[in-house]
Amino acid sequence: MDPATIFQIVGTVLSLGDVVIRCITRLSALKAQFHDAPIIVTSMIGQLHMVKIAQDQLSTLNSPTFTHDPRYHQLAVHIGNALDSFSPILLALGQQLDRYEGIGANWMAAKTRMGFLNGEREMTNLSILLDRQVNALNLLLQAIQCATWTQQSEILTRVESQSILRLAQDCSSSLLGLEDVASFISEGTAAISTRFEFDDVLRSTVIYQAAERSHLRQAIRARRAKNIDTVSTDNVSQRSVTFGFRQAFRTMKLTKPIEECDALENQQGIRVEVDIHRETTVQNSGTNDTAQDGSQEASVNSSGGTNSGSTRPQPGLGNSGLSNWRRAFQRRTSSASDTKQKEQNAQPKSKVLLLGASGGGKTTLLNALQLYIDSESVKYEGGDLRTLVWHNALDSVRILLREMEESGSWSAEQSHDSAPAHLLRLCFDCERDPALNSEHATDVARGIASLRQNEEFQAAIKSRTAYQFHDNTEYYINNIDRLAEQAIRSSAPTYEDMLRTQVTTTGIHQTVLTYKDAQYFLYDVGGERSERKKWIHAFEGVSTVIYPVEVTGYRRTLREDKDADRMSEQFMIWESIVNSHWFAKSNFLIVFTKTDLLKGYLNEEGVCNFLRSKGIPTTVDKYLNYLESRFRKLIRWFGLTEQRLRFVYANLVDVETQHAVMGVMDVLEDFKKPWPSQTGTFTAVNRELFVKSPVSRDSVDSSSENSSVVIGRLSVGGNEDTNALLFGMAP
Numbered sequence: 001m002d003p004a005t006i007f008q009i010v011g012t013v014l015s016l017g018d019v020v021i022r023c024i025t026r027l028s029a030l031k032a033q034f035h036d037a038p039i040i041v042t043s044m045i046g047q048l049h050m051v052k053i054a055q056d057q058l059s060t061l062n063s064p065t066f067t068h069d070p071r072y073h074q075l076a077v078h079i080g081n082a083l084d085s086f087s088p089i090l091l092a093l094g095q096q097l098d099r100y101e102g103i104g105a106n107w108m109a110a111k112t113r114m115g116f117l118n119g120e121r122e123m124t125n126l127s128i129l130l131d132r133q134v135n136a137l138n139l140l141l142q143a144i145q146c147a148t149w150t151q152q153s154e155i156l157t158r159v160e161s162q163s164i165l166r167l168a169q170d171c172s173s174s175l176l177g178l179e180d181v182a183s184f185i186s187e188g189t190a191a192i193s194t195r196f197e198f199d200d201v202l203r204s205t206v207i208y209q210a211a212e213r214s215h216l217r218q219a220i221r222a223r224r225a226k227n228i229d230t231v232s233t234d235n236v237s238q239r240s241v242t243f244g245f246r247q248a249f250r251t252m253k254l255t256k257p258i259e260e261c262d263a264l265e266n267q268q269g270i271r272v273e274v275d276i277h278r279e280t281t282v283q284n285s286g287t288n289d290t291a292q293d294g295s296q297e298a299s300v301n302s303s304g305g306t307n308s309g310s311t312r313p314q315p316g317l318g319n320s321g322l323s324n325w326r327r328a329f330q331r332r333t334s335s336a337s338d339t340k341q342k343e344q345n346a347q348p349k350s351k352v353l354l355l356g357a358s359g360g361g362k363t364t365l366l367n368a369l370q371l372y373i374d375s376e377s378v379k380y381e382g383g384d385l386r387t388l389v390w391h392n393a394l395d396s397v398r399i400l401l402r403e404m405e406e407s408g409s410w411s412a413e414q415s416h417d418s419a420p421a422h423l424l425r426l427c428f429d430c431e432r433d434p435a436l437n438s439e440h441a442t443d444v445a446r447g448i449a450s451l452r453q454n455e456e457f458q459a460a461i462k463s464r465t466a467y468q469f470h471d472n473t474e475y476y477i478n479n480i481d482r483l484a485e486q487a488i489r490s491s492a493p494t495y496e497d498m499l500r501t502q503v504t505t506t507g508i509h510q511t512v513l514t515y516k517d518a519q520y521f522l523y524d525v526g527g528e529r530s531e532r533k534k535w536i537h538a539f540e541g542v543s544t545v546i547y548p549v550e551v552t553g554y555r556r557t558l559r560e561d562k563d564a565d566r567m568s569e570q571f572m573i574w575e576s577i578v579n580s581h582w583f584a585k586s587n588f589l590i591v592f593t594k595t596d597l598l599k600g601y602l603n604e605e606g607v608c609n610f611l612r613s614k615g616i617p618t619t620v621d622k623y624l625n626y627l628e629s630r631f632r633k634l635i636r637w638f639g640l641t642e643q644r645l646r647f648v649y650a651n652l653v654d655v656e657t658q659h660a661v662m663g664v665m666d667v668l669e670d671f672k673k674p675w676p677s678q679t680g681t682f683t684a685v686n687r688e689l690f691v692k693s694p695v696s697r698d699s700v701d702s703s704s705e706n707s708s709v710v711i712g713r714l715s716v717g718g719n720e721d722t723n724a725l726l727f728g729m730a731p
């Protein structure tokens with residue numbers, strides 16, 4: 001993170017000083033006025049005082065002297081993540097107090113005031129959200145006090161710390177949900193979000209509407225860049241522009257979109273027209289491309305290199321010190337193809353969206369496709385990729401050792417073998433000073449070599465279910481000498497090394513691939529729960545949804561929730577996606593990934609017993625068939641024909657044969673063929689399914705040219721529930 005961004009983040013927190021003081025004063029006045037004011041008012045005053053103290057201490061971060069200290073960079077990232085929703089919460093509190101005191105049009109009636117004072121719903125919800133922010137601030141203050149980065153890293157990577165940060169970050173979902181509030185429910189605040197009533201208050205504020213407009217402008221600019229040549233001639237893209245704009249207005253909940261259009265036209269040089277069907281359409285008529293305020297994070301990063309600002313490292317694998325390498329890697333992936341130039345030579349285009357739970361293999365599949373189709377464009381950028389591979393290797397060992405320690409099967413203090421403890425120290429050293437050096441690499445390689453002799457370690461690595469560790473830990477351990485050599489000699493990693501790395505994706509990334517004269521615009525998204533609320537930005541006009549499924553998902557847990565198993569999560573997400581109105585006209589390709597790990601996994605006793613207890617077959621073929629049928633059974637779309645749903649079984653890290661990649665490209669090519677007529681094309685399996693659970697589309701109207709963008713919702717019971725699940729609610 002660059003110093004300017006650090007200052008911006010810290011500056012935002014500090015700039016709320018006045019608001020905090022005002023809130024304290026007003027709450028204190030309330031408390032003084034009503035002697036029996038509830039404890040919640042007192043506790044909120046306490047929370048706000050904590051915030052004030054934290055702000056004072058954080059102001060030290062705002063000094064240029066700290067910009068070169070990597071500890072503060074990392075801390076600033078955490079602050080950014082944790083305090084995302086700080087200002088809206090305080091703003092909401094201010095608004096509520098305004099309403100209470102009778103300022104503005106919506107002031108509270110006597111009964112509501114009583115309710116407010118008695119700490120009912122609004123106050124309780126707000127207090128919970130504030131409490132999470134205060135906890136996060138407390139944690140960060142503790143981290144600031146640390147003398148070394150190792151200590152700081154220890155504090156911030158603890159499980160409890162991560163959950164504090166996650167909860168604090170999670171607050172934003174309750175506050176910033178746009179149109180479809182249910183879709184933005186996220187794990188920790190699910191209960192609160194549905195009842196949270198500040199949203200309307202927030203939406204009506206000038207600040208919020210200004211931010212919305214800025215967001216809209218960005219979306220229009222991004223769209224304008226894409227549609228500049230095609231808006232007036234290309235029917236399909238015109239429709240999608242129309243939809244995007246109307247959707248945006250609906251999102252903004254503006255009652256007079258046309259006036260707003262006028263304002264936009266004047267401000268932005270964007271011509272906004274209303275066509276005879278009363279659809280609002282946008283066309284580019286101006287040349288004003290001036291960058292607007294950067295207050296909103298871009299939702300979709302095109303591969304023109306603008307993505308760096310919006311990728312935030314997430315807690316998870318290797319969550320400290322590596323953000324620069326991760327960003328470099330993501331940049332490398334994104335900028336591998338020159339989007340603009342390729343868009344101009346427009347051949348038949350397909351928008352392909354990769355969706356799925358975290359760790360399913362979305363990014364790996366994308367990288368593999370790129371290597372296969374356009375390996376020239378995959379440029380090796382000096383040390384970045386090599387460092388990434390090396391750090392991934394160390395991270396995977398560190399995670400395994402930590403898991404062993406947490407489960408009690410090994411302890412650094414009690415173990416008579418000092419190798420693991422020594423290795424852990426080396427890993428932390430590496431976090432502190434991420435630059436590769438040969439002495440350190442040799443040391444680590446030696447450490448891992450001796451660890452391979454350790455019996456507990458050998459047992460742990462064989463067990464895929466007792467511990468939750470990186471899929472490729474074994475690969476890294478077996479190849480550690482070569483990787484160390486690579487690090488020492490500064491030689492390039494192999495393609496397989498690259499495909500085996502794990503970089504938690506944040507945001508949405510576009511990559512353009514040209515294959516057999518057709519262009520594919522592939523969108524990779526982050527699969528963690530907190531990331532899913534961003535997906536909706538990429539849902540429009542999708543030709544094909546690729547859904548990578550980690551077949552080893554049973555008995556593995558999510559990175560972001562150690563209590564949720566991956567397979568259930570994958571089923572849930574699939575059910576929401578495949579039955580969603582957004583994809584009523586899309587094709588679906590389910591890619592079963594990690595089939596190379598499947599055999600070992602199914603041979604493991606614990607897994608076998610577990611699967612058998614659920615009536616799931618444990619031989620590879622039968623298991624995959626079973627999975628396939630489970631995914632089919634979740635489909636309730638009337639129109640999803642067999643031609644539009646395909647399965648590919650893949651080992652994505654197999655660079656030799658690349659069967660999987662070829663399979664995926666074949667299917668994508670096939671999808672480009674015109675769809676056969678909708679009648680009489682169901683296979684027996686699908687027909688049976690649809691007969692069993694008949695559904696109707698309440699407003700799908702594909703007959704009308706002008707309304708083809710309005711796709712109806714399924715009238716299937718429970719669809720809303722699954723939508724909520726898709727967007728991160730706990731199972």
Ligand SMILES: Nc1nc2c(ncn2[C@@H]2O[C@H](COP(=O)(O)OP(=O)(O)OP(=O)(O)O)[C@@H](O)[C@H]2O)c(=O)[nH]1
Pocket residue numbers: 356357358359360361362363364365471472499500501502503504505506525526527528593594595596597650651652653
């Ligand atoms: N052995 C093996 N590993 C795989 C396969 N597919 C993916 N992986 C590994 O799984 C890990 C996670 O894959 P990613 O592609 O980062 O997963 P993702 O879906 O993009 O995850 P998010 O970005 O968090 O949403 C990486 O380390 C990959 O190397 C596979 O077929 N075989």
Ligand SMILES: [Mg+2]
Pocket residue numbers: 362363364503504505524525526527
């Ligand atoms: Mg990814």
